[in-house]
Amino acid sequence: MKYRHRVLGLLILLFAIVYLDRICISVAGPRIQDDLHIDPVGWSWVTAMFALSYCLFEIPTGALGDRIGARRVLTRVVLWWSAFTSLTGMVWNYNLLLITRFCFGAGEAGAFPNASVVVSRWFPTTQRAGMSGVLLMASQIGGAIAPLLVVPIQVRYGWRASFYIFGMLGLIWAAVWYTWFRDSPSEKRGVSLAELHQIGPAATLHAKGFPWRFALRSESVLAIYWPCSGWPFAIFMCTRSSRHGFTRFWSEVAVSAKEA
DSSP, rough: OHHHHHHHHHHHHHHHHHHHHHHHHHHHHHHHHHHOOOOOHHHHHHHHHHHHHHHHHHHHHHHHHHHHHHHHHHHHHHHHHHHHHHTTTOOSHHHHHHHHHHHHHHHTTTTHHHHHHHHHHHSOGHHHHHHHHHHHHHHHHHHHHHHHHHHHHHHOOHHHHHHHHHHHHHHHHHHHHHHOOOGGGGSSTTTTHHHHHEEEEEEEOOOOOOOHHHHHTTHHHHHHOGGGGHHHHHHHHHHTTTTTHHHHHHHHHHHHHHHH
């Protein structure tokens, strides 16, 4: 097996864990609300804390990966968010939950852009789009299987146990990643000259800075970041985490469609 395919395997595991940890609280939401006596408005702030910190730290953490390499940054990212995943299971009041989820979002920010850094340095230009699609698919698979794993754990051991278990998964991944991975294929012992030739110049490239002025004038870039593209996902994430929220949301959609 080529070394870049092993790198891809680690990134697939990373993206699956990202969504396992991210959706864990959505599945556990009703039990947490009952246990900590949080009303729907209060719970909306819990979900908002993650989105706010994730937004604030996404670009800085991604830029850090360009500067010092994805090996160290992804290790820090995964260790940080795994710690706060586990700490979510230890909170005993509403304010601590808000703080923990804000820190969780700050830690998880940067996972996607740093994975892109890895793809750009370990794969030839003709394969990068395909590899990015594979990683996106892995994240959605992680989100799809999350309820199948979280619900049995919570039913048997309580909602707190699921956060401890998924936090440990991240710690294991980070240890393997930091020990085995290298930022450039040329730095990794065992990568053949043939594979280095297949990867091409990306093996030794280092970013010189993002062309912000060009990007902000690009219609394609602005279209990608048009905020409406994220609304369906955000609605799903937020409504499913409140008691009967997902069912109520789609019932209202059906009624509106019928009236129209």
